[in-house]
Amino acid sequence: MGRTNTREEIVRKGAELIHAQGFNATGLQQILQAAGIPKGSFYFYFKSKEDFGLAIIDYFSAIIGEIFTHYLSDGKIPPLKRLEKLFGFFEAAFQKSGNARGCPIGNLSLELAGTNERLRLHLAGVIETLIAQLASCLEEAKRDQSIPSDLNTADTARFIFQGFEGAVMHMKVVKSIEPFQGFRNFLLEYFKNIYPPRLSAPRG
Amino acid sequence: MGRTNTREEIVRKGAELIHAQGFNATGLQQILQAAGIPKGSFYFYFKSKEDFGLAIIDYFSAIIGEIFTHYLSDGKIPPLKRLEKLFGFFEAAFQKSGNARGCPIGNLSLELAGTNERLRLHLAGVIETLIAQLASCLEEAKRDQSIPSDLNTADTARFIFQGFEGAVMHMKVVKSIEPFQGFRNFLLEYFKNIYPPRLSAPRG
DNA sequence: GACTTGTAGACGACTGGTCTATTATGTTAC
DNA sequence: GTAACATAATAGACCAGTCGTCTACAAGTC
Structure with missing residues (x-):
């Protein structure tokens, strides 16, 4: 999967969940699991x-x-x-x-x-x-x-x-x-x- | 300290912190610590x-x-x-x-x-x-x-x-x-x- | 003394975000 | 074709912090 694709997937799924549940109520784990992206990848694309x-x-x-x-x-x-x-x-x-x-x-x-x-x-x-x-x-x-x-x-x-x-x-x-x-x-x-x-x- | 006092103290301090930080961003620990009330008391006054x-x-x-x-x-x-x-x-x-x-x-x-x-x-x-x-x-x-x-x-x-x-x-x-x-x-x-x-x- | 009302805080199970070590992938050189 | 290297990506441990539970204990009341 190309760099931008993975990143964009995280953002899209994250946006969806955060829109529904709020920022603090939505864990990275939930986003990544829903997007089928391993947890370790997150901090490759985002600093925090x-x-x-x-x-x-x-x-x-x-x-x-x-x-x-x-x-x-x-x-x-x-x-x-x-x-x-x-x-x-x-x-x-x-x-x-x-x-x-x-x-x-x-x-x-x-x-x-x-x-x-x-x-x-x-x-x-x-x-x-x-x-x-x-x-x-x-x-x-x-x-x-x-x-x-x-x-x-x-x-x-x-x-x-x-x-x-x-x-x-x-x-x-x-x-x-x-x-x-x-x-x-x-x-x-x-x-x-x-x-x-x-x-x-x-x-x- | 009478029943209502402690309870009210938790609510007041909690309201103050929650107003400033939000509900999810404010932990029970923080509220109770700020109010000087032990954790055990909280669940005496509130179910959850x-x-x-x-x-x-x-x-x-x-x-x-x-x-x-x-x-x-x-x-x-x-x-x-x-x-x-x-x-x-x-x-x-x-x-x-x-x-x-x-x-x-x-x-x-x-x-x-x-x-x-x-x-x-x-x-x-x-x-x-x-x-x-x-x-x-x-x-x-x-x-x-x-x-x-x-x-x-x-x-x-x-x-x-x-x-x-x-x-x-x-x-x-x-x-x-x-x-x-x-x-x-x-x-x-x-x-x-x-x-x-x-x-x-x-x-x- | 027995009961209620309330205090105390250790503890559990779990989730949070973060970080380091490691593997996969791709590119270049020979 | 393959060795060497750089980059892209992953795995999972880590600890602090979450809410909530539990047992032990104090104080007040009948």
Whole structure:
């Protein structure tokens, strides 16, 4: 087995188990056994479990980043519609796994930020990137005049992200998609009402 | 030392450590050593670490519930102002501990919901109660006519809670109060604009 | 004195991450 | 074709730490 294959196998299986059980609750033994890779190999590919954690975060970050890009940069669709589609995608994805696993980045953030500074910083970077992607989509919406020109897109993007993470947490703890749907509906309603700006004559 | 004292000491010290480090990352040994209580006593008061987890959740739930009640049921202040004050209190509390620990209920939810059904259900109950307290405050705001009469208070309360948890997560991962302040401002702005209801003209 | 309530901490079985010694594989030189 | 070497990969021991159990003992109460 080539070098990258083995390493990638460890990351993939590890990501899967960690997503379901958490970082601390998932032992290397379990990951390696599930992947059919001997224990000794692990420390050939990773310096420590902490380093492995970084790789796991990168793995999740890449997946989510691609999803964000795919939906939020789709020039064929108006910006706010893209956001809607993104949520629709996540809703379907969550339901496929019983709404029980939540957001891997959010999970790891709360579990590890308190005890590991390196992982915390890494996670913070990932989150910032995702928020920036949202903000950039909102900027397009502004040019599109579907949101007010004086709206602070950075703040709004952050608010959306926070709401998203909170909704996914709620979803996970009750194991139902409903809290996520509630969030999505609330947000879409918000965007529907935010424009045209109040009292100034409706958009013609 | 009377029965309740020892037990309470374990819970208090445990809650403190678990809040900072997480449930799995905190061993019984560490808690008991920090509290100066021998190991043997633990299993006199608790059947298992899982049962101890239930007690910890109850402990946090009681504290937060009291805070919610104190602020949200304060009849001397208009409902929406109470909400504002509640956020102000949390902001100060977060800063006092370096914005690094987050919400204990949120932390435990994401860490444990995936692996322990009993704890998950317990956490879900606590969350439902908190949302209900928010909703009840919003109901008062409705009677007060500071929010539209057709607003769904249950949905809105849930949305606020989700945003809150997401903001606190964000705060914890960047170790800064800013994300929380952003959330608070955004929400207050929302309430400022939601009423009086928009002429019902636009968007039609 | 007998019973309950609580303390004390050694002990067990097991799992955690880590490390060193060793084997397999591949490449090059002759 | 094979000897020499370097790198890729494995095996499993290692010890600290995990939760949980157990027996022995103190103190207080009837």
